[in-house]
Amino acid sequence: MSADGALAAAVTPGIADILLEVGAVLFVLGILGGVARRFGLSPVPLYLVAGLFLGEGGAVTLDASAGFLAVGAELGLILLLLTLGLEFSADEFSSVLRRHVPSGFVDLLLNATPGAVAGWILFDSWTAALVMAGVTWVSSSGIVARVVSDLGRLANRETPSVLAILVLEDIAMAVYLPLVAVLVAGGGLVEVVIAVSASVTAVLIVLLGSRHFGDRLSHRLTNAEDEQVLLRVFGITLVVAGLTTLLDASAAVGAFLVGLALTGKAADRSRELLSPLRDIFAAVFFVFFGLSIDPSTLPPVLVGATVLAVITLVTKVLTGWYASARDGAGPRGRMRAGLVLAARGEFAVVIGGLAVASGLEEVGPVTAAYVLILAVASPVLARFADEIARPFMPKPVAA
């Protein structure tokens, strides 16, 4: 036994350093998260700022724990996408599809275009344009759902269309992420077609399969004690994520598919059990993205990121305006829908992180600054949506 212990100590020198660093980081994040919640904000931007301070060129550098944080960030990404997939079922998705597809297209067109143009202008590359298109397109499901619920707007007329847009974006990510993963890795047209058709097929199989066999599968997986359920679901998710990584798709997509496949009570139970784990590793994920960015690269991109944030704030407001008007909401409801949807967060970071990890490092600082601005501005503005909508009250015409 003692020989084993000595061996372990020899193999992993500085385990104490790792524990100290990781522990200190998590504790500080806990404090920051509390501060953010006190002001009714999402902790995501504060996690990013913490990462900026700690990383390369920051106030303190984390050397010992860098390896652990890298793995932790990957687990965080997988858990974020898994719990997102658990959030909704095939039935919900098909009902959203029947009703809200035009809103989804307006969302894509209005919000991906400014990002694509910015990516093209700033970096002069099609791949960067595609990455930036994703960054500006996708709202943060986490922030939006939380703000809607915190502000007591679940019963409001505009809310179903807001949540429907989130669902459509999330499902679209299952196709978009492999596309980006292949392109930033330098894949050609053939690889792109293969990756995208494979992921579309996988999503369809999982959606149809979970309608017919989901209950049985869910029952098998979760008909046990909490501990076993946690281990089974997490284990299967990691295996599937590993397989999708081997296939050159993103691990995130595999995790998302596992989440989609689980339905009903099993999904509820998995979500409940995995949430604490998700919270820890998702925080690590956001910090790690901040770590990968040198704070001195931020000031030069600040103006560009602000302009992009303002433009895509307006385009998201137009999106929410259009989508909720289709559900019969009035001007104030439309403004509420638009401003709450303007929050960008975890997916923008996921996409930016994917690009940075594959060597497209110049996208990182813009993405970080952009997310910092909108993750803070949108929840604050959403609170004052009724006042902001006042000019549109007498003559309700789209801005």
Next chain:
Amino acid sequence: MDVIETLLPGVGRRYEFTLHDGHQLCVVSTRDDHYTVSSFEADDPDVGRTLFRLDEDEAVTLAEILGAPRIAVKLADLSREVPGLASEQVEILAGSRFDGRSLGDSQARTRTGSSVVALVRDDRVIASPLPTQDLIAGDVLVVIGTSDGIAKVRTLFEAP
């Protein structure tokens, strides 16, 4: 009365209806079986102001007082409590050979071991239907039994 049901993906469901005096009422049921009842303001007809919130037991109690049929929900709970027992809904499709015949004709209990414990027609619920109960296309049977037994009931009623 027309109840407009909308899905709140990731949250639950939203039901909206207009009362006889013109007021609009909205009920949001969340996945943890909590219910929020809201009314809409004259000032902004899109904003639901929360009147009260109910947890699962309170909602069942209120429903019982109001006499609303919540049989299906309770059956789902029952089947969860007894391992191996499941409850499912089986619809009588147009073209089923039992469309227009009586429940007794199907001999569902004898043939499959599963029990038909309720019949839903439009928005009415007929609890514990008798063998003489007539069946018409569009009726939904609430069946309790083992998974296999329920599958047999489904096959039985789907056969032309």
